[in-house]
Amino acid sequence: MLCISSFSACRRTAPASATHSSAWAAVASSGASPLETARLLHALHEQREYGKMAQWIVEEDRARLMRLVIALDEAIAANAALRRTAELTYFGPQEECWDLASMENNLGIFSRRVSFINMTYRGEVGEVTVQQGDAVPLIHVEFVQRDGRWLLQPEPTPEAVAAALDDLTRILREVEVEVARGASLNAYADAFFYRVVPQMHRVVTAGETPRPAMARSSEE
Numbered sequence: 001m002l003c004i005s006s007f008s009a010c011r012r013t014a015p016a017s018a019t020h021s022s023a024w025a026a027v028a029s030s031g032a033s034p035l036e037t038a039r040l041l042h043a044l045h046e047q048r049e050y051g052k053m054a055q056w057i058v059e060e061d062r063a064r065l066m067r068l069v070i071a072l073d074e075a076i077a078a079n080a081a082l083r084r085t086a087e088l089t090y091f092g093p094q095e096e097c098w099d100l101a102s103m104e105n106n107l108g109i110f111s112r113r114v115s116f117i118n119m120t121y122r123g124e125v126g127e128v129t130v131q132q133g134d135a136v137p138l139i140h141v142e143f144v145q146r147d148g149r150w151l152l153q154p155e156p157t158p159e160a161v162a163a164a165l166d167d168l169t170r171i172l173r174e175v176e177v178e179v180a181r182g183a184s185l186n187a188y189a190d191a192f193f194y195r196v197v198p199q200m201h202r203v204v205t206a207g208e209t210p211r212p213a214m215a216r217s218s219e220e
């Protein structure tokens with residue numbers, strides 16, 4: 001996810017660690033807004049600061065959402081590692097096979113590139129409108145105020161989705177080992193059609209398409 005900076009274009013960019021520390025301090029204050037919390041969650045996710053992320057999610061959904069986010073991150077990382085190994089082994093990009101990189105910009109505020117559009121309030125409920133990458137429609141992320149802080153209120157997602165993603169990660173890692181050990185290009189393609197695609201289907205059918213931190217699209 002790409003956080004939109006609130007600084008002018010001519011201002012020098014602060015080091016990442018200083019920027020995140022400053023954001024953390026701002027959001028931890030009682031005056032933090034849902035938008036500031038959303039920006040911080042994105043920044044923490046980029047750094048894989050899962051423990052700090054959890055503090056800004058409603059308690060009743062915290063464990064479930066973090067399990068899903070971590071499972072998604074691991075599946076995407078396994079895919080990237082496999083692609084790198086395949087390109088080295090087969091001497092170039094393997095466009096005929098799979099790539100899960102598009103998932104990176106389909107994860108709500110945890111997408112790699114996101115534009116924060118605006119926010120609205122309804123009493124103790126806040127809503128942040130964002131764009132995932134270049135996708136439309138826009139989506140709305142809900143926050144609720146608890147003890148003076150704005151916390152992410154994610155949509156329900158079945159536990160089975162994270163489990164299916166774990167299986168997908170395992171399969172991708174297994175295929176990477178096979179490729180590194182000299183599997184033929186045909187064997188690599190077969191792994192896609194007979195092992196990866198069926199498991200990707202199981203991920204989707206395990207529940208809703210995994211899109212954490214998303215409330216609804218602007219067209220709904």
